[in-house]
Amino acid sequence: MLLYLLILLIGGLLAAVGPWWIMAPVCFGLCFFLARSASRAFRISAWAGVTLWVGYSLYLHLKAEADLAGRVAGIFTGGMSGVPGIVVVAAIAALVAGLVCGFSGLAGAKMRQLIRRLPE
Amino acid sequence: MKLIRYCWPLAVAMALIYVFNRAWGTVPPLGKVFSPFVGVLQAARDATTEDTEIRLTGIRGGVVVHYDDNAVPHIFAENEEDLYFAQGYVIARDRLWQMEFYTLVAAGRLSEVVGDAALDYDRFNRRIGMARTATAIAERLETDTVANRMLQAYANGVNAYINQLTYQDLPVEYKLLNYRPEPWSPYKSILMLMNMRYTLNGGSNDPRLSNVLAKHGPEVVANLFPDYPAMESPIVPAGTKWPFTPGHIPPAPDTVADLPDSNPLALRIPEPRPEIGSNNWAVAGNKSATGLPILANDPHLQLTLPSIWYQMQLCTPEMNVYGVALPGTPAIIIGFNKDVAWGVTNVGSDVMDFYRIRFGDGGFEKYWHDGQWKQTVSYVERFKLKDGSEVSDTLYYTHHGPVVYHDERDAGRTRGIPVGYAMRWIANETDGADVLALYYLNRAKSYEDYQEALTYFTAPAQNFVFSSNQGDIAITANGKLPLKWKGQGKFLLDGTLPAHDWPGWIPQRHNPAVKNPARGFVSSANQFPADTTYPYYLGWQFAHPSRALRINERLAAMTAATADSMRLLQNDNYNVDAQRILPYLLPVLAGDDSIRRSAEFDAIERWDYRNDADAVGATIFEQWLADLRRAIWADEFPEAEHLLLPSLDRTLELIERDPGAKWFDNVTTTDRVETMDDIIRESFRTTVTGLRERYGDMTAANWAWGKVKATRIMHLVPNFTSFGRKEVINGGGAGIVNATTGTHGPSWRMVVQLDREWPVAYGVYPGGQSGNPGSRYYDNMIDRWAEGELDTLLFMKHAGERSGRLIHQIVLKPASKP
Numbered sequence: 001m002l003l004y005l006l007i008l009l010i011g012g013l014l015a016a017v018g019p020w021w022i023m024a025p026v027c028f029g030l031c032f033f034l035a036r037s038a039s040r041a042f043r044i045s046a047w048a049g050v051t052l053w054v055g056y057s058l059y060l061h062l063k064a065e066a067d068l069a070g071r072v073a074g075i076f077t078g079g080m081s082g083v084p085g086i087v088v089v090a091a092i093a094a095l096v097a098g099l100v101c102g103f104s105g106l107a108g109a110k111m112r113q114l115i116r117r118l119p120e
Numbered sequence: 121m122k123l124i125r126y127c128w129p130l131a132v133a134m135a136l137i138y139v140f141n142r143a144w145g146t147v148p149p150l151g152k153v154f155s156p157f158v159g160v161l162q163a164a165r166d167a168t169t170e171d172t173e174i175r176l177t178g179i180r181g182g183v184v185v186h187y188d189d190n191a192v193p194h195i196f197a198e199n200e201e202d203l204y205f206a207q208g209y210v211i212a213r214d215r216l217w218q219m220e221f222y223t224l225v226a227a228g229r230l231s232e233v234v235g236d237a238a239l240d241y242d243r244f245n246r247r248i249g250m251a252r253t254a255t256a257i258a259e260r261l262e263t264d265t266v267a268n269r270m271l272q273a274y275a276n277g278v279n280a281y282i283n284q285l286t287y288q289d290l291p292v293e294y295k296l297l298n299y300r301p302e303p304w305s306p307y308k309s310i311l312m313l314m315n316m317r318y319t320l321n322g323g324s325n326d327p328r329l330s331n332v333l334a335k336h337g338p339e340v341v342a343n344l345f346p347d348y349p350a351m352e353s354p355i356v357p358a359g360t361k362w363p364f365t366p367g368h369i370p371p372a373p374d375t376v377a378d379l380p381d382s383n384p385l386a387l388r389i390p391e392p393r394p395e396i397g398s399n400n401w402a403v404a405g406n407k408s409a410t411g412l413p414i415l416a417n418d419p420h421l422q423l424t425l426p427s428i429w430y431q432m433q434l435c436t437p438e439m440n441v442y443g444v445a446l447p448g449t450p451a452i453i454i455g456f457n458k459d460v461a462w463g464v465t466n467v468g469s470d471v472m473d474f475y476r477i478r479f480g481d482g483g484f485e486k487y488w489h490d491g492q493w494k495q496t497v498s499y500v501e502r503f504k505l506k507d508g509s510e511v512s513d514t515l516y517y518t519h520h521g522p523v524v525y526h527d528e529r530d531a532g533r534t535r536g537i538p539v540g541y542a543m544r545w546i547a548n549e550t551d552g553a554d555v556l557a558l559y560y561l562n563r564a565k566s567y568e569d570y571q572e573a574l575t576y577f578t579a580p581a582q583n584f585v586f587s588s589n590q591g592d593i594a595i596t597a598n599g600k601l602p603l604k605w606k607g608q609g610k611f612l613l614d615g616t617l618p619a620h621d622w623p624g625w626i627p628q629r630h631n632p633a634v635k636n637p638a639r640g641f642v643s644s645a646n647q648f649p650a651d652t653t654y655p656y657y658l659g660w661q662f663a664h665p666s667r668a669l670r671i672n673e674r675l676a677a678m679t680a681a682t683a684d685s686m687r688l689l690q691n692d693n694y695n696v697d698a699q700r701i702l703p704y705l706l707p708v709l710a711g712d713d714s715i716r717r718s719a720e721f722d723a724i725e726r727w728d729y730r731n732d733a734d735a736v737g738a739t740i741f742e743q744w745l746a747d748l749r750r751a752i753w754a755d756e757f758p759e760a761e762h763l764l765l766p767s768l769d770r771t772l773e774l775i776e777r778d779p780g781a782k783w784f785d786n787v788t789t790t791d792r793v794e795t796m797d798d799i800i801r802e803s804f805r806t807t808v809t810g811l812r813e814r815y816g817d818m819t820a821a822n823w824a825w826g827k828v829k830a831t832r833i834m835h836l837v838p839n840f841t842s843f844g845r846k847e848v849i850n851g852g853g854a855g856i857v858n859a860t861t862g863t864h865g866p867s868w869r870m871v872v873q874l875d876r877e878w879p880v881a882y883g884v885y886p887g888g889q890s891g892n893p894g895s896r897y898y899d900n901m902i903d904r905w906a907e908g909e910l911d912t913l914l915f916m917k918h919a920g921e922r923s924g925r926l927i928h929q930i931v932l933k934p935a936s937k938p
Contacts, residue, residue, distance in 0.1 A: 020155035021137045028133070042129075056156040064164035068292075068894035072160050074842020075296065085842075089161065093154045100136050100151070107130035114126035 003034045003041075007048035007101070015052065023049050023097065024104040031108030038109045045105025049097035054090045061086045143298045146235065153295050158288045160295050163894035173931045178205055178276045183932040185210055188914045189925045191889035191897040194433040196919035201273040203436050204450045206932055208277025208304070211430055211447050215891040216281065217291035218426045219448035220301055221836055223308045226315040227251040228503070233299045234837070235506040243513055246501045248322070249522045249548045250314040252515075257552035258307035267555050271306035274450040278304035292893060293837065310552060312448035317547035319421065320466045321580040323392035325661065326474055328764035330611040334379045335763065336756070344766040344783075347607070347652075347660045350773040351700070353672045354648045355583060355595060356634045364630050366655035370605045373619040377611030378476045391764075395864035396421060397663050398465035399690065399857060401643035401671060402587040402595070404636065409680045412874045413587035416686040417454055417463025418866035420859045423833040425844055425899060427887030429454075429868045433916060434562070441562040442881065442915045444868050447891075451558040454870060456881055456915075459565045460588045461872035465644045467581035467597045470659035471546035473608075473622075475520045475615030479540070484516045484526055490618040494519070520544045520615060542615055544622060546600060550578040567592040567635065574598045575628055583644035589874040595642040596633035597649035597658075601626040606657045626656050641675040643668070645857075664768050666696040666855040683882055683910075686871040691908035692857040693731040698741050701772050702729070705748075708800045715801060719818055720808045731858075732851040733826030736818065742825070742853060744807040751803040755787045768855075826850055829862055833886055833902060835893075843893050848886075850906040858908075869910060878917065882910035 011026040027045040035041035061069050070085030077088060140151030153159045181198030183206040188194065193210045197203035211219065224230050228246035230238035245251070261268050282301050294300060333341050400417040408414050421428055429444035434452060443455015454463045480486030486493045496516040503511050516523045520542040553576040560573035570586045574596055577584075581599025586592070603624040613620040632649035634642060646663035674689055706725055710716045720740055727737020749771055757763040766774075774781050775796065784796040794802075815822045826849040834844035852858035852865065859865055870883040886905040890897040904911065914925050 015155070015157040020151045020158050021141065024133055024137055028130075053154075053156055057154075057161055060156055060161045060164045064894060065896040066164070066894055066898060068161065068164040071840075071842045071893045072292065072296070075840055078841075089154065092150060093156060096140050096151050096154055100133060100140065103129050103133035103136060107127075107133045110126045110129050114122070117122075 003030060004044050004048050006030050006034070007045060007105075008052055011048065011101075012052055012056075021100065023052070023101050027101045027105040028108035028111075031105040032112045035105065035109040035112070038106055038113070041109035042102045042106040045108075046098040046102030049101025050094045053093040053097035057090050057093050058086070061089075148296050148298050152287070160292045161894075162288050163292045163892050165894075169928045171929050171931075173933060175933050175935045176205075176209070176280045177935040178280055179932050179934045181934075184919050185930045185932065186916070186919070186926050187928050187930075188923070189927055190431070190901070190911060191895075192431045192433070192914070194435070194914070194916050194926075196435045198436070200436055200438075201269060202932075203434055204270050204273035205277035205280070207432070207434060207445070207450055208274035208279075209281050209932065210277075210432070211445065212278045212281035212304075214889055215426055215430060215447035216278070216301055217293040218836065218891050219278075219312065220304075220308075221293075222315045222448060223311040226254065226311040226318070228501070232504050232506060233297050239503060239505070239511070242503055243501075244524075245318075246503075246513065247515055247522055247524045248318070248543060248545065249515075249517075250318065251311070252499065252522075253548045253550070254307055254310040254314050257310045257550065258305070261306060261310075261552045264553070264556075266559060267553065268306065270450050270555065270559060271309050274309060275304045275306055291891060293840075296840075297837070309449045309555075312446055313554060314547060316446065317550075317580050320396060321392075321468075321471055321545070321547060323390045324472045324474065325391055325764050326472075326609065326612050328391065328762055330377055330379060331761060331763050332757070333377055333611055335761065344770055345660070345764070346770065348648065349665055349767070349769040350776075351669065351769060352648055352651070352665045353668045354651045355597060355642075355644045355668075356632045356650045356654075357637050357639060358651045358653075360634055360637065360650075362630075362654065364627075366630065367603070367627065369603065369656065370619075370623050372605040372607055373617070375614060375617070376607055378614035378620075379612070392468065393864075394663065395854060395859070395861050396466065397468075397646040397667070397859065399643075399645045399667060399671060399859070399866075400463040400465050400583065400585040400595075401641060401675060401686075401689075402461075402585050402593040403675060403678065403681050403686075404593050404640040405591050407640045407675075407678055407681050408873075409682045410873060410875070412589055412591060412876070413461075413593050414681060414683060414686055414871065414873045415456070415461040415463060415585060415587040415593075416690060416869075416871045417465070417585065418690050418859075418869040419454070419464065419466075420864055421867040422864050423831070423867065423886055425833055425835050425887055425893075426891035427867070427885050429885050429887075431883065431885075431889065431913070433914075435916070435919070439563050440917075442913060443870070444883075444885070449555065451555060452562050453558060454868060455562070456870075456872040456874075456879055457562065457564070458878065459590075459874075460570065460586065461874060461879065461881075462561055462564075462570065462584055462586045463870065464582040464584055465646055467583055467599060467601075467649060468646050468659070468662055469581055469597075469601055469649070470604075470609050471580065471602060473544045473613055474541040475518070475544065475613045475620065477518055477520075477523055477540050477542050477615040479526075484514075484523070487518055488616045489519070490616075496523070518542045518615065520621070521548055541612065546579040546581075546602070550600070554578055566590060567594060570594065571596075581631075583646075583649070585642060585644065587872075587874055589876050589879070592636060593642050594633065594635040595644055596631055597644075598628075598631050598633075600628075601631065601656070601658060604657045607660065608657065610660050630656065632658075639676060641672075641678075643671050643675060645671055661767065664855050667857050667859065670694055670696050670857050683871045683873045683880065687869075687882065687908070687910050689857060690866065690869050690871070691851075693738075693851040693853075695729045695731050695738065695741065695853070695856060697745065697768065697772065697855060698727070698729045698738075701775060702741070704775050705800055708797045709804055711797065712801050715804060718808070720811075721804075723818065723823075730851070731825055731853045731856050733824060733849050734820065735825045735851070736820060736823045738825035738851075738853070739811065739823045739828045740807060742829075743811055744804055747807045747810070748800065748803040751786070751799045751806070752783055756783065825853075829853065829860075831860055831862055831865065831906075833899070834863075845899055845902055848902060848906050850908075866905075869905070871910060879915065881913040881915060883913050884910050 031041040073085030073088035228242040398419040402415040443452035557577035578600040645667035647668035731738040852860035
């Protein structure tokens with residue numbers, strides 16, 4: 001839970017100023033120090049990334065004065081799907097954030113394991 | 121081994137970042153684009169509505185920009201340079217992507233951002249010379265202090281905005297197409313104008329009419345393609361005396377055409393687009409309720425999002441003007457100030473001709489003209505593609521202009537300009553002073569100022585309508601017009617004959633014009649500028665006269681006119697062609713029992729000739745008119761042979777006056793001879809069958825004109841269909857005063873009621889001030905536009921004026937000295 005909250009907090013703050021992939025080093029670093037296992041590192045990082053990206057996407061969409069998500073999604077779906085645009089946009093955001101954050105967190109945890117075992 | 125076991129997730133994570141950080145084909149970088157922190161959804165954030173202060177390098181004094189409740193900026197600057205700087209800055213905030221997109225089109229550089237698919241289009245645009253001409257104009261303008269200062273200040277303002285942008289702030293189109301804006305320059309503003317010239321003038325009937333001449337001979341051409349229509353109501357009222365003695369007009373030579381002798385397929389070129397046209401008029405004080413003139417204008421262009429126009433007010437201590445600007449160019453193009461109002465429609469005179477070039481043996485270096493070999497000038501045009509590769513293309517110029525295509529393989533690929541023909545086009549001969557015409561019109565106080573401003577305008581020639589609060593109304597078909605022999609350029613011309621060169625220019629003061637005519641109004645709807653008494657040849661064909669006839673009929677009958685009378689006329693859906701021809705057609709239909717008893721006949725017989733949104737009769741008539749023309753002409757003028765069809769006016773005249781004409785017989789049926797009545801009835805049956813197939817059986821809902829016409833306002837990138845608006849329900853049509861077709865229509869409707877104290881003006885356009893699809897100002901005017909409403913425009917007297925309509929302000933200040 002602490003790891004999850006820290007990724008949300010630090011990741012969210014840095015994402016507001018950094019490039020889109022800033023979540024990756026955040027997950028890597030936090031999991032390096034805090035992850036209790038590799039699988040938890042992946043799961044928690046991925047969920048935190050998804051929470052942040054989907055959460056902020058939904059927030060922007062709900063506050064928006066026009067259906068921008070619908071218009072953007074229409075370009076990718078050809079406007080044929082009956083799915084609301086924000087669902088498409090959030091799904092892509094979830095896919096990107098989940099994969100990148102998940103593997104970054106996993107990488108951090110694995111790196112920690114590697115360094116711990118080096119002396120032996 | 122151990123290293124791989126522990127490090128693979130790191131490799132996967134980095135690979136994923138790489139994959140999501142770049143574009144793959146047409147798929148944009150998904151990481152960047154869909155990150156809510158920097159991607160497209162950033163454009164959904166609330167636009168600032170709080171007062172802000174921005175410090176910018178390049179501002180000298182102070183500028184206040186008030187935004188009203190329609191997101192229209194009202195710019196108050198202490199001096200001219202700051203004003204145009206602020207204009208550039210403010211337009212870029214709302215429309216940066218759009219204005220750069222137009223310049224990429226005109227410069228033939230679209231493939232750099234959208235990919236190979238646009239390469240043919242780019243090649244065409246380079247080959248007609250637009251970018252090269254814009255470069256030459258921009259260089260020449262550097263010596264003109266007024267124009268250059270204005271364009272440079274504007275460019276500095278645009279660049280001040282571009283320099284502030286981070287990826288996060290970019291308009292969504294840049295993110296989705298994965299590129300970034302380039303610095304702006306005066307050259308790019310000129311490109312914008314070139315783009316407009318192409319829109320208004322970039323088509324020709326010469327190749328198609330030459331094909332007719334080759335197939336049917338000169339007598340048929342003279343009969344079916346006359347130099348003046350059967351019905352017309354010219355811009356300068358018939359009977360007006362010309363206040364000048366014409367100069368020498370050369371007689372037509374013996375040979376007036378150079379007929380194609382080879383593959384007629386190579387002779388395709390876009391026809392002038394009939395939907396591109398406009399209405400404008402002004403009524404004098406003796407016809408208005410206030411005793412002072414009222415002016416109206418609605419230019420008809422392709423309906424797009426973002427909108428082609430941008431409303432703004434520009435104010436300095438010396439000037440205060442309101443109207444619409446083209447994103448990318450300084451000043452107001454159509455608008456008004458305290459004393460005067462003006463508007464434009466396209467003249468549409470013949471200012472694009474093609475000359476067949478006889479090249480020397482073995483190449484394109486030499487061509488034969490006036491009994492000697494002359495040297496072409498060649499340029500290598502380079503095209504960068506989206507993947508970074510480059511292709512090149514050689515362009516040859518003769519003294520006529522560019523040889524648009526010289527290779528058979530290129531013909532007919534996108535535009536199919538004649539192979540080996542050089543194009544002489546007015547747009548390539550402008551001197552760039554056009555912006556000065558706008559500069560001076562913005563400041564005009566009287567008729568004399570208007571006249572002076574017009575002398576700077578070159579192309580494409582426009583009918584400038586004018587009115588002042590001193591009571592003057594006027595209209596001038598104004599621009600640089602080639603002086604031609606009668607009929608010159610009606611067909612393809614011979615590039616070896618000096619007699620086929622343009623002999624000179626019509627003196628500007630001889631352009632068709634009229635001031636304060638006795639009838640109490642001036643107007644234009646792209647029809648003939650003058651009747652056959654005008655001494656110069658301007659072209660053999662102008663827009664179909666129906667809009668002009670209707671406008672002039674209504675204005676003539678109008679008394680105590682108000683701004684609302686003007687609005688109603690702009691939205692007039694009366695179908696003049698139906699009124700003209702149905703009395704001839706319906707009795708023929710009624711002569712056939714099966715047709716007379718049909719519900720469709722009943723619908724068109726009871727129709728009131730109005731193309732209203734709910735009119736079923738309009739749907740039947742419009743489709744029938746197209747089917748009838750096809751039924752009359754398709755046999756002698758097969759589509760595959762690229763022949764120009766006789767005009768609608770000539771077709772209607774044949775039905776009215778020459779029902780026995782041989783053209784009514786369908787020559788493809790050898791066993792019988794069809795009469796006009798047969799063709800009328802058969803085409804009606806075709807129409808009914810076709811409509812039933814497409815829209816189901818006739819009901820008031822299925823066949824309603826607004827639904828069938830299905831006006832759509834699409835985004836400039838054709839693939840971005842979801843950024844557009846479809847099924848905008850309204851009336852109108854081609855040839856109707858309310859010229860709204862499926863894809864084109866009134867792109868700005870303005871009505872200005874002049875006043876000695878302060879004018880009252882109204883306007884609306886089918887879009888919104890913002891180019892951002894995440895803004896509520898992206899398309900907020902469309903519904904009001906479709907309903908035929910106009911907004912009351914807020915024309916502020918000074919920066920301190922209080923109005924409940926002002927939402928917020930931006931103050932631009934000089935950057936503090938370091």
